[in-house]
Amino acid sequence: MNPAIDVKGLTKMYGSTAAVRDLDLVVDCGALFALLGVNGAGKTTTIKMLTCLTRPTSGDAVLLGHSITSNPAAVKQKTNVSPQETAVARNLTVAENVQLMAEIYGADKRSGETKAREMMNTFGLVDIAGKRAKTLSGGMQRRLSIAMAMISDPEILFMDEPTLGLDVLARRELWAAIRALKGKVTMVLTTHYMDEAGALSDRIGIMQEGTLKAIGTSDELIAATDASTLEEAFVALATGSEVSP
């Protein structure tokens, strides 16, 4: 079975600074892959390259058989992104936001309404369908953001720090929504929350200063660093220091 994402030597340079350097990565179909790293590690740049929003300086990635460098249009048809900021139309209602995306992806008004209703059902947004996006809580805005990304039925969904700034309860609610998508769609999420990566992902990649330092399941990373928690494993890998007892 071909992987959903096959990245080879992906590099992004800004002048002489490497935001991402020589990234090799494979993500299986239907898996949830988490990219962990501190701010500036290169997670967002990686997502931008894989979603064809930023051209790599060198290297390539093949997503569902299509190259991000030679066939970005085909990649865009099969993927979608929930950006780091909530990226919603603030003065539109929840229903209007979802329907807007449905119509931008080619639905007519009637089928757009139907698709929007289905998506709001899936993500528990029906009760707030008439509320303007700017009045929603952070958690609800994030949920709306993912619903807007899912309206195009993507085969790969990228989520850039989807729970950034949310309180514990809102995070748990969003985790449940993300878990419900597992198996149906390949997901790549970036985060710097260890518990989030551990709780949601099938495999985790740890990035530091633009390079992928390690990759594996949560247990594999813990075992490889003689750590007792994923956080300790992350610290060991990200700093190169010994794991504290």
Added chain:
Amino acid sequence: MRPFVFAARNRREILRDPLNLTFGIGFPVLVLLLISAIQANIPADLFRIGHLAPGIAVFGLSFIALFSGTLIAKDRTTSFLLRLFNSPLSASDFILGYTLPLIPMAVAQVATCFIVAFFLGLPIDVNALFGLIVLLPAVLLFISIGLLAGTVFTDKQVGAICGALLTNATAWLSGTWFDLDLVGETFLRIAYCLPFAHAVDAARAAMAGDHAAILPHLVWVIGYAAGVAVIAVVVFRRQMTSDWV
């Protein structure tokens, strides 16, 4: 279809912001009423309603640049544009989508200004309609300035540039508030190297029925409008394929 869907979203986004309506329509009307009140007590030729109304209409149009610039810049800073860049929307869809809703708004703004002016003594005749038509290139000019500013600057910078600098430049350099001859030759030359005084003079000529005097001024406005529109489109297209978002 897609540009109209996006245009509908932009129309809602602007019209649902009460500040836009207040400044876009309310403020120019308020200024018109205030100056007319001054004119009633201390008559000055500059503030005759046939002279004043076109100037206030052009001044009001500078707020259109603020609306479009702020909307685009906010779409960038909230990553809403990043989400849309991942969608099937093309560069021309974006440009049409941002431009189309502002044209009827600008026309409504000018029409409102003229309707208020009718109550203040502006003759109700076909010349007023002609004045509105003559201001259409100025509408395109201010929309293009907004598109360019929103593409290049953040929403806060757009607020400073279009909200303060452009509105003041439009006010001072258009000959609406004071006779440009009074300030001196250099100021007069600078003012007539820019499009604002020409837009006002073209509309004044149209409303006075002096059709021969329209074209020499209108050529300047059309030239500036076309130039800024081309620059705005080129910059927007370039930004779409760069690391802008």
